[in-house]
Amino acid sequence: MNLLPRSRTARRRLWVLATAAPILALAVGLALFGLRGSISYFYTPAQARTAQVAAGKAIQLGGLVAVGSVDKRSDGSVRFVVSDRVASAPVVYRGDLPDLFREGQGVVAIGAFDSAGVFRATTILAKHDERYMPRELTRALKARGEWRGQGASPTYSGVKSGT
Amino acid sequence: MIAEFGCFALILGLCLSVAQAILSFTGRARRDAVLTGAGEGAALGAFIAVAIGFCALIFAFVTSDFSVVNVAENSHTEKPLIYKIAGAWGSHEGSMLLWCLALTGYGAVLALARGLPWALKALTVAVQGSLGVLFIGYMVLASNPLLRLATPPVEGRSLNPLLQDPALAAHPPFLYAGYVGLSVVFSLAVAALIEGRVDSAWARWVRPWTLAAWSLLTVGITLGSFWAYYELGWGGWWFWDPVENASLMPWLLATALLHSAVVTEKRGALASWTAFLAIGAFTLSMLGAFLVRSGVLTSVHAFAVDPRRGLLLLGVLGTASGAGFALFAWRAPLLRDRSTFAPISRESALVVNNIILAAVASAVLAGTLWPLVLEAFGRQGGVGPPYYNLVVGSLMAVAFVILPAGPLLAWKRGDAVAVFQRLTFAAAAALSFGVLVFAFTDPHKALASVEVAVGAWLALGALSEAAGRVRLFRAPVTESARRFAGLPRGSWGVTLAHLGLGLFVMGAAFESSWRTEAAYVLSVGGGLDLGGYHLTLTTVGDRPGPNYDAEEARIRVTDKAGRTVCAAAPSRKTYDTGGQTTSQVALCPTALDDLYIVLGERRALPGGGSAWLVRGFWNPWVRLIFLGPILMAVGGALSLSDRRSRIAVGRRAVSVATGLAGAQ
Numbered sequence: 001m002n003l004l005p006r007s008r009t010a011r012r013r014l015w016v017l018a019t020a021a022p023i024l025a026l027a028v029g030l031a032l033f034g035l036r037g038s039i040s041y042f043y044t045p046a047q048a049r050t051a052q053v054a055a056g057k058a059i060q061l062g063g064l065v066a067v068g069s070v071d072k073r074s075d076g077s078v079r080f081v082v083s084d085r086v087a088s089a090p091v092v093y094r095g096d097l098p099d100l101f102r103e104g105q106g107v108v109a110i111g112a113f114d115s116a117g118v119f120r121a122t123t124i125l126a127k128h129d130e131r132y133m134p135r136e137l138t139r140a141l142k143a144r145g146e147w148r149g150q151g152a153s154p155t156y157s158g159v160k161s162g163t
Numbered sequence: 164m165i166a167e168f169g170c171f172a173l174i175l176g177l178c179l180s181v182a183q184a185i186l187s188f189t190g191r192a193r194r195d196a197v198l199t200g201a202g203e204g205a206a207l208g209a210f211i212a213v214a215i216g217f218c219a220l221i222f223a224f225v226t227s228d229f230s231v232v233n234v235a236e237n238s239h240t241e242k243p244l245i246y247k248i249a250g251a252w253g254s255h256e257g258s259m260l261l262w263c264l265a266l267t268g269y270g271a272v273l274a275l276a277r278g279l280p281w282a283l284k285a286l287t288v289a290v291q292g293s294l295g296v297l298f299i300g301y302m303v304l305a306s307n308p309l310l311r312l313a314t315p316p317v318e319g320r321s322l323n324p325l326l327q328d329p330a331l332a333a334h335p336p337f338l339y340a341g342y343v344g345l346s347v348v349f350s351l352a353v354a355a356l357i358e359g360r361v362d363s364a365w366a367r368w369v370r371p372w373t374l375a376a377w378s379l380l381t382v383g384i385t386l387g388s389f390w391a392y393y394e395l396g397w398g399g400w401w402f403w404d405p406v407e408n409a410s411l412m413p414w415l416l417a418t419a420l421l422h423s424a425v426v427t428e429k430r431g432a433l434a435s436w437t438a439f440l441a442i443g444a445f446t447l448s449m450l451g452a453f454l455v456r457s458g459v460l461t462s463v464h465a466f467a468v469d470p471r472r473g474l475l476l477l478g479v480l481g482t483a484s485g486a487g488f489a490l491f492a493w494r495a496p497l498l499r500d501r502s503t504f505a506p507i508s509r510e511s512a513l514v515v516n517n518i519i520l521a522a523v524a525s526a527v528l529a530g531t532l533w534p535l536v537l538e539a540f541g542r543q544g545g546v547g548p549p550y551y552n553l554v555v556g557s558l559m560a561v562a563f564v565i566l567p568a569g570p571l572l573a574w575k576r577g578d579a580v581a582v583f584q585r586l587t588f589a590a591a592a593a594l595s596f597g598v599l600v601f602a603f604t605d606p607h608k609a610l611a612s613v614e615v616a617v618g619a620w621l622a623l624g625a626l627s628e629a630a631g632r633v634r635l636f637r638a639p640v641t642e643s644a645r646r647f648a649g650l651p652r653g654s655w656g657v658t659l660a661h662l663g664l665g666l667f668v669m670g671a672a673f674e675s676s677w678r679t680e681a682a683y684v685l686s687v688g689g690g691l692d693l694g695g696y697h698l699t700l701t702t703v704g705d706r707p708g709p710n711y712d713a714e715e716a717r718i719r720v721t722d723k724a725g726r727t728v729c730a731a732a733p734s735r736k737t738y739d740t741g742g743q744t745t746s747q748v749a750l751c752p753t754a755l756d757d758l759y760i761v762l763g764e765r766r767a768l769p770g771g772g773s774a775w776l777v778r779g780f781w782n783p784w785v786r787l788i789f790l791g792p793i794l795m796a797v798g799g800a801l802s803l804s805d806r807r808s809r810i811a812v813g814r815r816a817v818s819v820a821t822g823l824a825g826a827q
Binding site for chain 2: 008009011012015016019020023024026027030031033034035037038039040041042058059060072073074075076094095096110
């Protein structure tokens with residue numbers, strides 16, 4: 001018994017569908033799997049503390065670089081503290097700091113906490129604009145009432161330390 | 164005065180676009196050649212008017228007329244001339260003007276094109292005019308680039324230093340020419356849907372326009388990627404940033420369109436799918452413009468962001484593509500395919516290519532917009548490069564495995580066994596190449612070696628297809644040479660483009676797997692090991708530039724035997740305006756690899772004296788990453804120059820009268 005439809009057009013349609021279905025299924029499957037593994041949520045240090053983010057889980061940590069906390073080591077790594085005025089978290093980063101990385105200014109670090117509670121950043125998000133403030137950070141700061149307007153340094157930062 | 168004149172010209176351009184749309188539509192509806200001719204004239208006029216406006220803006224930038232808001236915000240008297248000119252499209256307003264210039268420019272070329280069926284041409288010009296109304300209207304009403312300031316400042320705020328770079332000066336014109344080139348394809352598709360005829364004659368016109376847009380887009384993306392590579396100093400060339408994705412998505416759909424248009428042209432099949440892709444590709448172009456300019460997504464490359472106008476731009480996008488897709492939903496069921504094909508045939512291979520490219524574009528779109536999905540659920544966040552690498556990498560791998568077979572398969576019904584026989588050599592060579600890569604690299608990486616082998620399979624597959632066409636080694640050399648000269652340029656274009664893709668895949672796989680990086684704080688005389696090289700910091704000195712001060716290091720690079728390979732001079736520029744600093748990367752190029760050296764900031768040592776953070780990357784085979792896409796674009800241009808796909812050449816000048824007779 002021939003199960004294939006008799007019309008040639010219908011047969012072709014069936015064939016295209018039979019090709020498309022596995023590829024699309026593969027695409028959707030991969031996408032869902034990829035999304036599960038690599039969605040990184042945005043937290044400020046206080047939110048991260050409340051949410052008890054597990055060590056090793058990739059997240060985005062945003063806040064202000066605490067004044068006086070930047071410590072540049074001779075092996076090229078940098079340690080600094082990200083703070084949202086409620087809580088703070090130590091960050092270690094190996095790599096070039098963006099040209100606009102400043103103490104007292106907003107920063108978003110992408111990476112994960114290690115078991116000691118130190119945030120190991122793989123990327124420091126920076127934009128090529130001197131008036132940059134990451135959007136997530138803007139919103140988090142607004143929610144906390146810390147917002148000072150686009151581009152303005154938060155009041156307590158005082159001095160802009162040049163790099 | 165010039166600025167006011169330019170402003171007037173832009174408003175005139177808007178009016179002419181309105182006229183273009185109305186005259187052409189009415190002319191088509193009444194079958195009146197005089198009206199449609201007037202519409203074409205209006206299209207030409209709109210281009211000239213917008214070009215005058217564009218020249219006025221360039222003039223304002225070159226003469227540093229700071230009474231124009233745009234110039235005051237983006238220029239500076241001390242800036243070199245080329246960046247004064249490039250500053251004209253460095254801002255939101257200026258880039259929209261460039262967009263409109265390209266849009267009306269394509270409209271003008273379309274109006275001058277001969278040989279297009281009369282009714283289709285009239286409607287296409289009309290739709291192109293409507294797009295012009297939307298975009299020029301947006302520009303004139305909401306983002307006028309020639310607005311005056313009541314109290315002009317003495318000095319401008321200068322262009323962002325990172326944008327003052329030759330690759331980036333050329334990047335937007337290419338990218339926009341590519342983005343907007345897809346508008347013609349969009350207009351052709353909408354016109355054909357209104358006419359209710361999407362056939363091979365139509366696809367014949369879609370293909371050259373797609374080819375042109377695709378080639379320009381390829382060059383534009385490559386320039387942007389190259390800029391990010393050497394200007395940002397991060398050592399990478401693609402970051403899966405929303406702005407990069409915004410340019411990749413229309414490219415993917417344009418690539419799919421390029422291939423499906425071939426099927427529609429040669430076999431009359433896939434008509435409605437081709438029309439759908441044509442509308443989708445330009446929609447993603449517009450979405451790209453919206454994403455880049457609106458600040459909806461956090462991006463590292465987004466410049467000149469303005470959320471309020473972004474919403475307006477979203478309205479423009481929604482109107483244009485909403486109308487296009489609605490029309491498609493209404494008319495597409497009327498379209499009938501004229502031919503059928505067997506499961507093993509070139510049509511089938513191209514269908515699989517299209518499904519995969521469309522799936523990849525959707526996956527990239529989903530990842531790019533995911534932050535908005537999360538936001539709807541009250542969370543903030545996004546997806547990182549692992550998502551894209553997994554999804555895009557795996558899906559493209561499927562496409563790459565079957566790609567070399569595509570051009571060898573016959574239309575309608577192919578012979579899989581014969582094709583496999585012709586590809587045995589390429590498969591064996593690629594496989595052994597992968598084994599060699601695995602054996603000779605340190606550390607050994609199996610998956611990466613397979614990826615390199617896939618790239619080699621693409622490149623060798625393309626070459627062996629060309630070799631088969633000229634019967635290389637099978638026929639006497641003179642016979643091969645004769646065939647070589649006689650091959651149509653279109654088939655060389657295909658070979659070059661697929662070869663370029665193969666080279667790109669090899670480069671990308673090798674570079675991302677075997678790149679090495681080292682960083683250390685060095686004082687003068689200090690050294691650093693990187694791969695098989697040794698870097699020694701010899702001197703650091705000051706070098707003043709036209710609008711910046713630079714601190715320049717001299718770094719001697721020696722290989723294992725102690726021979727000097729090159730003298731690198733990375734520098735760090737501090738700009739007079741804004742005080743922003745940028746790193747000028749030093750590249751030590753070899754045939755395929757780059758030694759990539761970045762000078763970091765100066766640090767005071769505890770015992771007095773200074774030291775500098777020096778970071779080096781060894782990027783093996785990185786040349787292929789930029790060479791591959793350029794080859795692809797050259798392949799596109801070569802196909803475009805083929806006699807069979809020439810656009811505006813009046814081989815058989817179809818007079819309006821005969822066109823009219825045909826339409827009635």
